[in-house]
Structure formats: structure tokens, C-alpha cells
Amino acid sequence: MASPPVTELTDRAREIFRLVVEDYLSSGQPVGSKSLALRRDINLSPASIRSVLSDLERLGLLAAPHTSAGRMPTEVGLRLFVDGMMQAAEPTREERAAIEAQLSQPGPIEQALETTSAILSDLSGAAGMVMVPQREPRVAQMNIVPLDARRALVVLVGEDGTIENRLLDLPNGVSTSSLQQASNYITARLAGRTLGEASRAIEQEIKSGRSALDEASQDLVTRGLVTWSEDAARRKVLIVRGQANLLDENAMGDIERIRSLIDDLENKQSVAELLDSARVADAMRIFIGAENRLFALSGSSVIAAPYRDREGRVVGVLGVIGPTRLNYARVVPMVDFTARSLGKRIG
Structure with missing residues (x-):
């Protein structure tokens, strides 16, 4: 199901939808009309908010996991948010300095790749992935x-x-x-x-x-x-670190999905082929849930970016994988910055 253009939503619907998505990505929990009504930036009654939520649900942008629960974004809704509404939060000065300091450490390139995968995992709270460069040595x-x-x-x-x-x-x-x-x-x-x-x-x-x-x-x-x-x-070699991050407190209620995701990561060749599409596209790629058949069961998201050598050639791909409730606004620019930092390290 394709998402409607952002411009087709009223200002009120767009604002409520944005707040629902941001609250859900922050907490991992469905968002109810009562909690939205308590916000100072929304001057609407719970009944008016429920009406807007129902409209958004009919458009396929929100869903209610249970009858009495609040709403959470669907994969279609997440795609609309990521492509048209997200306000990216650039890595802080401290985060940028930490990434660059770790990647500037002397040692073999293999060590830098391992470090990159661990950095991505630590900063995203998900699993970090790095494809080893397919280099053509002299x-x-x-x-x-x-x-x-x-x-x-x-x-x-x-x-x-x-x-x-x-x-x-x-x-x-x-x-x-x-x-x-x-x-x-x-x-x-x-x-x-x-x-x-x-x-x-x-x-x-x-x-x-x-x-x-x-x-x-x-x-x-x-x-x-x-x-x-x-x-x-x-030959595509994939380094994955931080799988334990996938087993957070919110995952415990959905253990079958997490088990499916862990199985996906064990099949590194298939994940590497997915990441390789970012190399071909020559740009950042974001896969949300069932948009890619590999993660149709686990409902996971992948954020991937190519990294380049000093001559500007794409030599590999890195990224993160986790539940669809990733903090896209923070993780997307962080993955991009890490890719550029690793590129400086590649000869």
C-alpha cells in the first residue's frame, strides 16, 4: 500500500501524525489520545484527537495493536514520515569527535572495520554492520x-x-x-x-x-x-556487531520477531546482498519492514550508506539493522557521518 503524499494531510492531521510517530519511536509504545491531549502544543480535546487518529488509521498510516490501545505507525506511515516529515538530528560535536578518534587509531584496516561496526551498534542501540571493501589491489x-x-x-x-x-x-x-x-x-x-x-x-x-x-x-x-x-x-564479507542490543525490554514481548531477525543476521550472504544495493544506488538506502522480503517476518529496518576511498570510489557499505521503531532522525545522519569518516581511513 502506497502512502498518501504529505500535502494531502491537513495541518492538524500532519502535526498529530508527527507527534504519534516521534513518541512511538522514542518509547516503543502505542500513543493514546489522552497523552496527546496533555501536550501543551496541541489545543484539542481528546475527542477531536481521536477523530484525527481514526482518519489517519483509515489512510493506513496508523494502527491500533489492541482495541483499547493507542495508535502506532504502520510501515507505510513510517515511510511517509522518513521521506517527507523527519527532522534529521545531526550527530553532536562529542559524537563526531568520538567516531573520528576511534577510526583514526593506527592499525590494519580490518581493525577499523570492526571498530566501525561496534560504533554503529553503540550509537544506534541496534546492530551495526559493515561490508568489507571489495578492493582491487595493484x-x-x-x-x-x-x-x-x-x-x-x-x-x-x-x-x-x-x-x-x-x-x-x-x-x-x-x-x-x-x-x-x-x-x-x-x-x-x-x-x-x-x-x-x-x-x-x-x-x-x-x-x-x-x-x-x-x-x-x-x-x-x-x-x-x-x-x-x-x-x-x-565474495561479500559482512561484519555484524551488537546483536544483543536487539534484545531490549520492548523486544521481550515480541520474541518470535526478534528470533526471526537473529536468523536473518545469521544468513550474512543475504543481508550483504541487500546492503550491496546501497553500493549500486550510490546513496543512502532505508528499508522499512516488509518493503524488503528478507525482513518480511522480522519486521526490521535497515539504514545503509556506501563508503568511499580517498579517490571517491564506492568500496563498501555500512549500516544498522533493528526494529522498525529505530530513531531514524538520529540514526540516518549518524550512519552517513560514520560512512564519511571511515572513507577517510580507507586508503
Whole structure:
């Protein structure tokens, strides 16, 4: 169900709707007409407020969990609030300083990613998530090392000293000399380039007939590059911290939903694929409840933002996941600031 435009609501309905959503996101509890009538900024009787609440309920923006309970925003209502009414609260000076201080600590990038996930969890009160950057290091050397008659190990050494391995299935009858020729050929053309740059250059050279390789070695070169490139592209590593934050006092009454959310987080590949949509969109993404089928049962929300390296390229995604009653006005700008701070740390 699509939400009506904010402009279709009367000023009175818009104000009451905003107050209901803000109170619900703050307390996690349905908001009643009596509590709204006690507010000094609303000069309406409880009966008038109940009439407006009923109108908002008919529009699908609010719902009452029980007959005698107050109202709470639906997922459609939350989407309307986030997109058209939310007043973002930027991180405080102290919060910004704390985030930057923690991310500026010396150490390997993996440590900074772990720290980022913990920061997101602590500041949001939800679970923090960071996708490890899919980086393309400059390559120093690639070797194809035979393991037996049918398998070889493709070893790639980066200019930064990183070493990664991939298994390669060999065709029948491949000689040791062909493996060595392929290794020498790849290394000579990889040095100083990213794998993608070298792959394109080698492919063009082979297609144009300028390669001095025999047919068997050409096949090994192609197999080696494809094996390494495809595996790297598929691999999405997700760091999650703060799952315990999901088990707050409000969650205890809805333990099945929380159990479903924990199960979702255990399936890190699916969550990583969801986060990856923020990389493709190149912008902040907010998923509320059943808007994404992955969280249709748990009714969870995800706020995700891409982070960039110093050259402005998107290299990963970070975010938070929690119940739909996240404090969006505070968490959204905090996630954005953390993404920009981590980007300064990425080389």
C-alpha cells in the first residue's frame, strides 16, 4: 500500500501524525489520545484527537495493536514520515569527535572495520554492520602452481604484500612448462596494474593474435584470471556487531520477531546482498519492514550508506539493522557521518 503524499494531510492531521510517530519511536509504545491531549502544543480535546487518529488509521498510516490501545505507525506511515516529515538530528560535536578518534587509531584496516561496526551498534542501540571493501589491489605477481594432475593453485601477490589463493581445475594433459609460461606471461603484464586493468589488456592481446603463447598456455591464462576475478566479485564479507542490543525490554514481548531477525543476521550472504544495493544506488538506502522480503517476518529496518576511498570510489557499505521503531532522525545522519569518516581511513 502506497502512502498518501504529505500535502494531502491537513495541518492538524500532519502535526498529530508527527507527534504519534516521534513518541512511538522514542518509547516503543502505542500513543493514546489522552497523552496527546496533555501536550501543551496541541489545543484539542481528546475527542477531536481521536477523530484525527481514526482518519489517519483509515489512510493506513496508523494502527491500533489492541482495541483499547493507542495508535502506532504502520510501515507505510513510517515511510511517509522518513521521506517527507523527519527532522534529521545531526550527530553532536562529542559524537563526531568520538567516531573520528576511534577510526583514526593506527592499525590494519580490518581493525577499523570492526571498530566501525561496534560504533554503529553503540550509537544506534541496534546492530551495526559493515561490508568489507571489495578492493582491487595493484598486483605484483601471479603464479600458477601445480598441486596434482587436475588441480593448480593460483597465487596472487599484491604490491601491498597481501597474498591470496584460488583453486584452478586443469584440463587434461597440461604440462609444467605451460603452467610456467602462463605464470610468466601474466606476471609480466600484471605488474603495477589492478587485476581488472590487466585482464582487459591480456584479453585484447590474445584476441588480436599478438600473444606469443601456445594454445594450452592461453587457455591457462584465461582460466587463471577468470577464476580469481569471479571468486573475488562473488565474495561479500559482512561484519555484524551488537546483536544483543536487539534484545531490549520492548523486544521481550515480541520474541518470535526478534528470533526471526537473529536468523536473518545469521544468513550474512543475504543481508550483504541487500546492503550491496546501497553500493549500486550510490546513496543512502532505508528499508522499512516488509518493503524488503528478507525482513518480511522480522519486521526490521535497515539504514545503509556506501563508503568511499580517498579517490571517491564506492568500496563498501555500512549500516544498522533493528526494529522498525529505530530513531531514524538520529540514526540516518549518524550512519552517513560514520560512512564519511571511515572513507577517510580507507586508503
